[in-house]
Amino acid sequence: MALNEEHRDEWFRILGGYPDDEKPDPEDRLAVETSCSGFLGNMWTRATMPEVQGVSLAELELVFIQFYLGRPDPFAAAMLAAMTELADAPGGRRAAVKALERLEKLGVSPPSWYGEDMKLGECWKAGDVYGDQLTFFCAFHAPSGDQALSFTVDYSEYHFDMVVDCDATDDVDRLLALHRDRNGKTPDRLFQPVEADPAEVFAGTRRSLDDWDLFCVEGDARRLAPRFLMLRELWRARLRQFPQVEPEEVRQPTDDELSLFASGFLSHMLGKTMLEERHFEAIRELCWFHGVNGPKVSPTRAYVFLERWMPAKYAPDDPVVEAVRDLFIPFLRWTASATDLDPAAWPYLKFKAERYLGEFPGWSSKDPDVARFPRPRSL
Template identity: 85%
Template sequence: MALTEEHREKWLRVLGGYPDDEKPDPEHRLAVETSCSGFLGNMWTRATMPEVQGVSLAELETVFVQYHLSRPEPFSAAMLAAMTELADAPGGRRAAAKALERLGRLGVPPPSWYGEEMTLGECWKAGDVYGDQLTFFCSFHAPSGDQALSYTVDYSEYHFDMVVDCDATGDLDRLLELHRVRNAKSLDRLFVPVEADPAEVSAGTRRSLEDWDIFCVEGDARRLAPRFLMLRELWRARLRRFPRAEPAEVRQPSDDELSLFASGFLNHLLGRILLEARHVEAIRELCWFHGINGPKVSPTRAYVFLERWLPAKYEPGDPVVEAVRDLFIPFLRWTASATDLEPMAWPYLKFKAERWLDEFPSWSARDPDCARFPRPRSL
């Protein structure tokens, strides 16, 4: 759908509704960039939802530039200066730069930080010991002042990665200290911040930016973490200063790998339970799902398997479902040992799995497309 005058007028009203008493100081670079990023995040949610608007983000960025060009004041000049970095498309960044030049000819100069170099500083990471979640921390240096960003991602080899939190400040140590204190209290499932390679940061965040999980927010991008929407474009802009590294492809277990995995667990069960056909089928489901990208058990995998994968394939009363109930905790325990999960990380995983099993099978979500791999991008 092309940008209509109705859409254009709507967004001009939105941009014009920014309260004057909440506009940041044009000379405060991070505050201005955060404000600009927030508007772009708001526009992005609408551009990704054709049933709401169906207008591309590039078209909406044009409206943003036109609006601030028509208001020759320091705040508009600062927002355009931020757009030269934050606009999603190169064309949007060029349009903002040209608009800023025009404001300069009208007697409104750009902010003093415009055009200064922003260089990458330190990179750190913290997260859980299962590999379900990582928080990346990065510092950036510029003459106008340092910046620090954090970015927290929930990972799932089966579902798309989800951003659950972001932050921006001028003090990297403040961000790190919060995680050092909190994580040190839960070493059974969290690790304290350690230095990270910039390429790892790039690979660890790229998929969550490009393939946000429509399924987990029921198709409504506005239900994503608010601070992610506020800082998404700022993080994308800073990511251009990182060495580009692609995330690893999601790899299904081969027949040989699946057979080896299932055989190991079957041998473990011999003499412990009378195996029936339903148990064998349940074991195949367990091993296939938990064998993606190599055998691993974790709270996220357990939740997705019980609450998304099984409801997509089976009725609640299916014998395989009851067999999963019988085998799930023994399977997690055996796989945790076989994959060398830290022993102190087992109690929390067991606790979470048992809580989900209390209401299993709840079947609150039953979408058959969830059992397709890779999952359709339309979900």
């Protein structure tokens, strides 16, 4: 669907409805960029959902620029200055530069921070010991003032990487202090901030910005976390300063790897349980799923395996389902030991797994639509 006058008028109404008393000081770069990023996040949801609007984000960025070009005042100049950095399309960034030049001819100067380089500084990461979640913190430096951004990403080899929290501030120490305090209270599950390589930050967040999980929000981008939508374009713009590395693809276990994994667990179980055919099939399912991207067990993997993977392949009365119930905790315990998971992290994993098993199987029939593996990629 092409951009038409109705779309343009709708966004002019939305942009024009910004209350004057809520507009940030044009000289406050972070506040202006956050405000601009918020509008772009809203536009992205519309561009993502064809049934809502169906026009491209690049087209909507030009509508944004047209709107502020028609309102020659310091706040409009500040929003256009932000667009020279935040617009996703290079053409949008160039158009914002030209719009600022036109405002200058009308006597409206850009903010003092316009044209400054916002340079990448220190990076850190914190998260859980299982690898299910990481928070990245990055400091940026400029003459007009420093900035700090954080992104918390949930990882899943089965679905998508999801941004579940984010923040922007001029005080990176505040962000780090919050996580040092919180993570320090549960050292069995969480580790405190440590230095991170910028390439790791790029790889750890890049996919989550585009491959938002249709399953988790039932296909509606408007249901994503509001703070993610507010800061999405700001983070994307800052990522241009990072090493542009390719995130690793999901790697399924080879036949040899699967055989080695299963043989190890089988040897562990010999003499402990009378194994039947259903158990052997259950072991294959357990080892295959937990062997994606290398053997690993975690609360997220446990949840997805029991609540998503099994319902996609089996009816609840299938003998393999009961075999999984028999073997699940022993399998997690053996794999945790074999993969050198910190012993202090085992009790929480066991607690979560037993909680999931309490309602397993919780489905009425096989549902192939529940499972999508390998997950599709838009990159």
